[in-house]
Amino acid sequence: MTDGLVNTACVCAVLAGGFAFAVFEQTHGLENWTFETQRRQLAGDGRLWAPPIALGEKPDVGWVPWSTDADSGRVYIVDFIYTRCPGLCEGLGAQFRLMQRELQHQHEAVPVSLLSISFDLAGDTPEQLAAYSQRHGADASVWRVIRPADQKEADRLLRALGIVAIADGTGGFVHNSALHVLNQYGQVRGIYDYGNWQAALDGAERLAGEPKSEGARE
Amino acid sequence: MKRAGLLAVCFTILPSVLLLDVVRHVIESRMLLHMLLEFPVLFLSGAAAGALMLAHWDRAARVVEKMDYRGLTAITLVLCVSAYWMIPASLDNSLLRPGVAFVKYTSWWFGGWMLAVSWQRMSEVLRMFMLGNLCWMFGSVGLLYQASESRLCVNYLFGDQQMTGRALVTVAVFLAALLAYRAYWYTRSSEATA
Incomplete structure (x- = not known):
């Protein structure tokens, strides 16, 4: 019985630790509880990137406003x-x-x-x-x-x-x-x-x- | 008995309908269905699988018992899983990131499985402790969803969020009634034994 209790205490501690870690990760340190605030936090940290995409209409498709090798300063x-x-x-x-x-x-x-x-x-x-x-x-x-x-x-x-x-x-x-x-x-x-x-x-x-x-x- | 087994098998395989894109989309496009249909179905499926395992393979149950003294592990797991999936960001991320969706399906299923496997070993006081915790958790989250003036999840409409909040409070009231009922019978049986 004592073994069972010790094992249980260990498993529960791992579960509780895993839960605390997951919540901490999910909410970026208990600060951002919604997806929108997480997105804004990522932007604030400079970790949100828009991929270079082509904008415009056929046949003039192909205006790419931003890209990793841009030098427009825009x-x-x-x-x-x-x-x-x-x-x-x-x-x-x-x-x-x-x-x-x-x-x-x-x-x-x-x-x-x-x-x-x-x-x-x-x-x-x-x-x-x-x-x-x-x-x-x-x-x-x-x-x-x-x-x-x-x-x-x-x-x-x-x-x-x-x-x-x-x-x-x-x-x-x-x-x-x-x-x-x-x-x-x-x-x-x-x-x-x-x-x-x-x-x-x-x-x-x-x-x-x-x-x-x-x-x-x- | 045979009928109960058949029912358990049906519940066990029920979540496989979520493999169908159409069904999953219909359920997960509404917050109410996502939280109050999909989560319980996954949980019940796990519980049914646990019940089947107890009936046909009790050696595995004895192995679990060594790490689950009187159901403490099961209760910890169920409370952790429930609390995690009440967070609005968890709901959104489960819809936008396949890895998070996988964790959602497996955690709810496993929570149900674990509870079913340990239910008989669990003391009534622990069962009531779990019910009480789920009760205040659903109640407070439901009130928060209703009190929020903006959308908490980018994947759901404001009206859907309000409705889900009301439904969660209703579930909390139901759990409170269940808790009171069990507490009443527990007190009576304790008095009778004494």
């Missing part, structure tokens, strides 16, 4: 949209318009670009993307409303960044919307709440002022 503020979205994506559009205005009125040109990437390839035709651009007054030299070249590229980007779009039951989507600040290498350097566009823009401008090699993936 910083991107990226959001993910679908143009049929009646609320949030329109709100994001309004915020991008404000950011565009600020960027257009800078005394010196800042290498910051705005990108609204559609994840709804089936629903968002080039015409609908153009209509969204027009509705929000997007100036293509500052703000591009675009979609990945194909579904495979879209899935790759969304998976890498932890963007999940789920059907809302009324024909639309619910997704973790936020403003992502990416450097030329595709490294996410900050994720800002929807509504916090000024902080996102400030972060992007600060990042654009850093030396070009900053943040390059080893």
